[in-house]
Amino acid sequence: MTRTPKKKKRIGHAEAVGLAFASPWILGLLVLGLYPILASLYFSVCRYNIVRPPHFIGLENYKMLFLDDPLFWKSLWNTLYLTAIGLPLQLLFALFAAMLLNAEVKGQSFFRTFMYLPAVVPAVATAILWIWILNPEYGLINAALGMIGVRGPGWLTDPAWSKPALILVMIWGIGNTMVIFLAGLKQVPKALYEAALIDGANGLQRFWNVTVPMISPVMFFNLVMGIIGSFQYFTHVYVMTAGLMSGGRGAGGPEFSTLVYPLYLYQNAFLFFRMGYASAMAWILFAIVAVILAFVFRTSKWVYYEKA
Amino acid sequence: MNPLHSSHRRFPLAGDPGSPARANGVTTVTRLMRLTGSAARTRLTQLMRLTGLTGLTARTGLTRSTRLSPASRAPFSIRVHWRSFVVPLLCAAALAIAIAIAGVGCSSRADEKDGVVELRFWHAWGGNEGKSLEALIAEFNRTHPHIRVEPTFYSIGDKLLAAIAGGKPPDVATVWDFMLVTMGESGCFLPLEGRLADAGFTPDSFLPNIWEYGQFGEHKWGMPTTLNCLALYMNTAALKEAGLDPAHPPRSTGELTEWGRKLVKFDDRGNLRRNGFVPAEPVVWMWNFGGDIFDAKTKRFTLDREENIKALEWMAEQYNICGGGDPKAGLDNWRRFSAGFGQLDSPQNPFFVGKIAMKEDGQWAIQFIGDYSPDLDYEIVPFPAEAGDTMGFTRISGSFWVIPVGSKHPEEAWEFLRWLIAPAQSARFCARLRNIPPLQATLSHPEFAPLLSDPKFKLFIDMVLQGKAKAPPASPVQQQLTEALTQSIESVFGGKVPAREFLTRLNVEMNKSLQRELEFIGPDDETGGGK
Numbered sequence: 130m131t132r133t134p135k136k137k138k139r140i141g142h143a144e145a146v147g148l149a150f151a152s153p154w155i156l157g158l159l160v161l162g163l164y165p166i167l168a169s170l171y172f173s174v175c176r177y178n179i180v181r182p183p184h185f186i187g188l189e190n191y192k193m194l195f196l197d198d199p200l201f202w203k204s205l206w207n208t209l210y211l212t213a214i215g216l217p218l219q220l221l222f223a224l225f226a227a228m229l230l231n232a233e234v235k236g237q238s239f240f241r242t243f244m245y246l247p248a249v250v251p252a253v254a255t256a257i258l259w260i261w262i263l264n265p266e267y268g269l270i271n272a273a274l275g276m277i278g279v280r281g282p283g284w285l286t287d288p289a290w291s292k293p294a295l296i297l298v299m300i301w302g303i304g305n306t307m308v309i310f311l312a313g314l315k316q317v318p319k320a321l322y323e324a325a326l327i328d329g330a331n332g333l334q335r336f337w338n339v340t341v342p343m344i345s346p347v348m349f350f351n352l353v354m355g356i357i358g359s360f361q362y363f364t365h366v367y368v369m370t371a372g373l374m375s376g377g378r379g380a381g382g383p384e385f386s387t388l389v390y391p392l393y394l395y396q397n398a399f400l401f402f403r404m405g406y407a408s409a410m411a412w413i414l415f416a417i418v419a420v421i422l423a424f425v426f427r428t429s430k431w432v433y434y435e436k437a
Numbered sequence: 438m439n440p441l442h443s444s445h446r447r448f449p450l451a452g453d454p455g456s457p458a459r460a461n462g463v464t465t466v467t468r469l470m471r472l473t474g475s476a477a478r479t480r481l482t483q484l485m486r487l488t489g490l491t492g493l494t495a496r497t498g499l500t501r502s503t504r505l506s507p508a509s510r511a512p513f514s515i516r517v518h519w520r521s522f523v524v525p526l527l528c529a530a531a532l533a534i535a536i537a538i539a540g541v542g543c544s545s546r547a548d549e550k551d552g553v554v555e556l557r558f559w560h561a562w563g564g565n566e567g568k569s570l571e572a573l574i575a576e577f578n579r580t581h582p583h584i585r586v587e588p589t590f591y592s593i594g595d596k597l598l599a600a601i602a603g604g605k606p607p608d609v610a611t612v613w614d615f616m617l618v619t620m621g622e623s624g625c626f627l628p629l630e631g632r633l634a635d636a637g638f639t640p641d642s643f644l645p646n647i648w649e650y651g652q653f654g655e656h657k658w659g660m661p662t663t664l665n666c667l668a669l670y671m672n673t674a675a676l677k678e679a680g681l682d683p684a685h686p687p688r689s690t691g692e693l694t695e696w697g698r699k700l701v702k703f704d705d706r707g708n709l710r711r712n713g714f715v716p717a718e719p720v721v722w723m724w725n726f727g728g729d730i731f732d733a734k735t736k737r738f739t740l741d742r743e744e745n746i747k748a749l750e751w752m753a754e755q756y757n758i759c760g761g762g763d764p765k766a767g768l769d770n771w772r773r774f775s776a777g778f779g780q781l782d783s784p785q786n787p788f789f790v791g792k793i794a795m796k797e798d799g800q801w802a803i804q805f806i807g808d809y810s811p812d813l814d815y816e817i818v819p820f821p822a823e824a825g826d827t828m829g830f831t832r833i834s835g836s837f838w839v840i841p842v843g844s845k846h847p848e849e850a851w852e853f854l855r856w857l858i859a860p861a862q863s864a865r866f867c868a869r870l871r872n873i874p875p876l877q878a879t880l881s882h883p884e885f886a887p888l889l890s891d892p893k894f895k896l897f898i899d900m901v902l903q904g905k906a907k908a909p910p911a912s913p914v915q916q917q918l919t920e921a922l923t924q925s926i927e928s929v930f931g932g933k934v935p936a937r938e939f940l941t942r943l944n945v946e947m948n949k950s951l952q953r954e955l956e957f958i959g960p961d962d963e964t965g966g967g968k
Contacts, residue, residue: 179601179602180842197949265777384927400920401916
């Protein structure tokens with residue numbers, strides 16, 4: 130939106146018409162966006178099961194979450210684990226893939242399409258596919274490991290391997306991140322590389338001193354989106370650990386090792402009918418993401434912006 | 438990547454420089470959005486709104502954006518007079534009211550035409566089972582001209598909760614037994630005990646233990662549809678190979694352990710090739726060790742009873758066998774092995790193909806074996822108890838028919854339910870499904886009685902009639918308990934946590950949870966009596 134002049138001014142006819150046309154959206158925002166958000170804030174200090182009216186209990190839900198619910202901490206740990214280990218790996222692989230795809234080779238567009246394809250497959254379909262790839266007895270991965278004489282791990286059936294298995298699936302789905310990196314790479318002016326070449330910079334130096342600063346805004350974007358995405362990570366776990374027909378029962382196994390935060394939130398809301406409790410969880414999640422992102426924005430001095 | 442993230446996000450291919458940057462009031466966000474193109478910009482704005490990022494910065498941006506210090510710069514600023522929102526909002530409100538009026542106008546009493554009441558019925562039987570239920574409904578519609586039942590197949594889950602909360606529930610619905618009390622005590626269903634009493638039902642109308650099935654407090658939240666129960670299935674060929682006599686099944690849990698040891702087979706790399714017996718029903722084995730998980734009188738969990746601890750230790754022992762005695766290897770082997778099991782309702786069922794020699798399974802498996810593996814030679818026996826009882830306890834499971842709160846026609850819904858559970862109808866439905874009917878009178882109904890000539894099926898009925906089949910105690914925190922008993926319990930099987938420690942801790946947790954639920958249910962119980 131453009132900035133209006135400083136002096137106060139009655140809105141003109143054109144603005145009124147424009148805003149009238151935008152009113153369905155504005156109403157939608159208020160009714161479908163703002164209201165539920167505020168309502169959930171209220172429910173988070175209530176006992177609420179959808180059917181009965183909410184019953185105010187103060188900060189009881191928050192108290193119980195922090196002091197009396199081991200699964201809350203477990204689920205938070207699982208989500209932080211996936212974010213702290215999975216996200217950097219995703220970004221690295223996506224950048225690496227983007228750089229490969231940026232190379233001028235024959236069949237470039239084919240490779241680009243090929244590498245992007247996994248991101249087009251719906252999440253549920255990927256999850257079901259991966260259940261079989263990760264199968265300890267018949268799965269492709271363990272079959273390959275078996276050929277070199279390694280007894281592959283139980284992947285999704287072993288609490289020690291289930292989170293690494295999820296990270297593996299995440300890395301497979303880097304298509305979107307990769308394409309954004311690719312767009313960033315394409316924008317790096319050729320002249321900078323040429324100048325660096327003349328100065329005698331080798332490949333690594335060119336990457337570190339030209340590519341990285343020039344694409345740092347794209348890295349920053351992917352980092353922010355990745356953090357948000359990781360904290361909302363739900364679909365794959367839900368499908369891969371429980372199956373679609375169970376309605377969330379038994380999800381997050383084995384031994385709650387893949388019970389990610391949004392999954393536990395969902396179970397509280399729709400299995401245990403504790404909507405107030407789930408709302409409190411949602412607000413805690415919001416606070417965590419907000420704090421982390423505020424930190425990321427504050428420390429974003431490494432991001433280099435060309436002077437426009 | 439989550440779906441929101443991956444399917445909608447567009448990627449910017451060309452740089453979109455946007456408007457020239459202002460010297461102040463431009464932050465990383467603005468630059469970032471400029472850089473990433475317009476579609477991604479919209480998305481980012483949206484996501485930032487979702488995550489509340491704008492709340493952190495835009496708040497200041499509204500008023501002070503032009504003279505901000507670099508530390509608190511606003512990403513973009515909006516300066517619009519409040520009155521400019523009034524016009525569009527009024528327009529939108531008018532539109533919404535118009536739509537609402539139109540909606541009410543055309544939907545009034547759509548469920549009642551020419552004095553015929555329409556009942557919406559959500560059931561959970563697909564395929565041939567669904568067809569036999571729909572045949573019953575067609576007959577009801579024929580014989581009851583003042584009611585029309587409209588059946589819909591649905592997968593039981595949060596859809597029903599949403600419908601009830603939204604005030605437009607079906608008039609009759611099907612729910613799993615483990616949801617009944619949680620939902621019922623939350624005020625989702627009409628209590629039926631008054632109607633049951635008026636219709637002349639007493640505890641003796643039902644098979645033993647069925648009257649108590651799915652009841653927590655004073656209210657009956659539903660009627661059992663059909664019942665299932667479990668027994669021990671044994672693969673005769675595997676038993677003979679191991680030198681065991683199927684005619685003399687294990688008489689105690691100790692003997693069952695011995696059988697499991699003799700039946701297990703490994704390949705040369707230590708992988709399981711055939712498993713003897715691995716239990717999956719903690720509550721059943723707690724009963725068979727003389728324990729129980731709940732005291733109905735005090736409404737307290739009793740998970741930490743000595744008998745329960747012994748039962749869990751015994752269960753863990755069965756898993757250890759899969760690792761040649763080592764708990765960690767045992768659970769790991771079992772998990773790898775079972776991850777490769779085929780579908781239960783297919784010829785690849787692990788029991789049919791001899792991968793597992795003995796297992797807990799329901800009477801429905803008789804039908805599966807007939808359909809998918811008719812040549813299989815097998816025996817069914819009751820579970821042994823620890824003390825040496827050859828007919829130990831088993832578990833009842835099934836679903837319930839309920840009348841959701843908010844049904845416009847509870848009287849007609851009850852009339853339909855009563856007809857559906859009457860012996861004539863129940864016999865036909867249960868015979869088709871090979872399930873156990875809840876009412877005593879249905880057993881002798883000519884439509885059902887022929888099934889009793891099959892000794893394998895009759896065993897299940899006998900277990901029920903002798904009172905050996907029970908339902909796990911129902912409580913409003915049942916689903917929570919189930920999650921713990923299917924997930925955390927594996928830490929006991931894998932030798933990580935001792936059975937005593939696990940059950941003691943779980944008992945404290947569950948009692949706390951239950952106490953909280955009870956406090957909530959108490960004062961707000963406004964569903965009234967059973968009428």
